Amino acid sequence: ASRCRRSGRTRFAGPSVSRAEALAVYGLMSDADVIQRVFDHIDNKTTDLADRVWREPVASYLSDEHFADELEVFRRLPTVFCPSAALSEPGSYVARSAAGVPIVAVRGGDGKVRAFYNACRHRGMMVAEGMGKVGAFICRYHAWAYGLDGRLKHVPGDQGFPELDRDAHDLIPVQAEERGGLVFVTQKAPLSEGAMAAVPDLLSPDQELFDFVQMHDPANWKLVVESAMEGYHIKALHSKTFYPYGFDNLNVVETYGPNSRLVFPFRRIEKLRDTAPEDRHPDGMLTYVYHLFPNARVSMLSSHHQLIIIEPEAPDRVRWDFFRLTPPARDGKLVDKAMTAKDADFVKDTGIVEDREAACSIQAGLATAANTHFTFGRYEKSA
Ligand code: FES
Numbered sequence: 421a422s423r424c425r426r427s428g429r430t431r432f433a434g435p436s437v438s439r440a441e442a443l444a445v446y447g448l449m450s451d452a453d454v455i456q457r458v459f460d461h462i463d464n465k466t467t468d469l470a471d472r473v474w475r476e477p478v479a480s481y482l483s484d485e486h487f488a489d490e491l492e493v494f495r496r497l498p499t500v501f502c503p504s505a506a507l508s509e510p511g512s513y514v515a516r517s518a519a520g521v522p523i524v525a526v527r528g529g530d531g532k533v534r535a536f537y538n539a540c541r542h543r544g545m546m547v548a549e550g551m552g553k554v555g556a557f558i559c560r561y562h563a564w565a566y567g568l569d570g571r572l573k574h575v576p577g578d579q580g581f582p583e584l585d586r587d588a589h590d591l592i593p594v595q596a597e598e599r600g601g602l603v604f605v606t607q608k609a610p611l612s613e614g615a616m617a618a619v620p621d622l623l624s625p626d627q628e629l630f631d632f633v634q635m636h637d638p639a640n641w642k643l644v645v646e647s648a649m650e651g652y653h654i655k656a657l658h659s660k661t662f663y664p665y666g667f668d669n670l671n672v673v674e675t676y677g678p679n680s681r682l683v684f685p686f687r688r689i690e691k692l693r694d695t696a697p698e699d700r701h702p703d704g705m706l707t708y709v710y711h712l713f714p715n716a717r718v719s720m721l722s723s724h725h726q727l728i729i730i731e732p733e734a735p736d737r738v739r740w741d742f743f744r745l746t747p748p749a750r751d752g753k754l755v756d757k758a759m760t761a762k763d764a765d766f767v768k769d770t771g772i773v774e775d776r777e778a779a780c781s782i783q784a785g786l787a788t789a790a791n792t793h794f795t796f797g798r799y800e801k802s803a
Pocket of ligand 1: 540541542543544545559560561562563564
């Protein structure tokens, strides 16, 4: 599995402490310190560096055995399932597969998020698909009905099941918990392990989900994850998209627990040079990318936020579960929705397309015997 190798309508709980305090808990730099570090890098033509070069065997991207081991890790540890904003009201649900296992998460009438294996206890059909809002889960096959708490509530023609122990036929629960505006699920390990051991408040209750899409690529999941873990490729791969607005190979990279945070500064950050450090605000000046082990990232872009969950489907096939959210209110005002849509489409339809092309191209190249290892240099600290 991938790991750091070297170093409004919502009822979900919002931040209970300030963002700076929450970040400090995990040893992450304050916005002011990040901005000063960016200026230092600009002035010195430097970037954050890893301690050493890393060589990853190409077999890690190809091997069926390695892939099976990775799935086992995914199924054992807590993983990000969806943003809390996707479960904005009682009955709101998200059904998707996590590490190949269909799971449905739903907000109950008591406001609590619960998750279940998405399999009817009659003959196994999934009880929910996609996203939506329901009063109960009614299986499409024979209409067995389950409450939002997973309890079996109704069996049509139940005289046909004279021995049925109803209490033994509830939906099977999966552990779920909200943290920092995200819903995590875990099938085995305690929720306190893995990524959840270190999750600052990332999304706030005033952020709304405005789009969800799934995309598929013929590439190993790690190639997609790694494409957002360094800025060494900005000028070469994103010459006409991100590079005109940002810097090449200039990042602040921090790790916390199994997770990491990358900062991609915009060129317009120069406008903050003459602002007192305590008054420097990162909105529109920096993109924060929080990687949550093993396969999720929250990107805080200038006018929208993204939660991307990279789902491995096979050693050479990956699915993107791509949630897009409005940004938090600034100075009490919501960001203009047209601006949010424009920003979101620009990122998804240009830079991310280029990242997808790179991942697929690398995957195709794995068929050659050109490389036994890939070399991650000191610029690629987080990858
Ligand atoms: Fe669900 Fe029959 S499989 S009701």
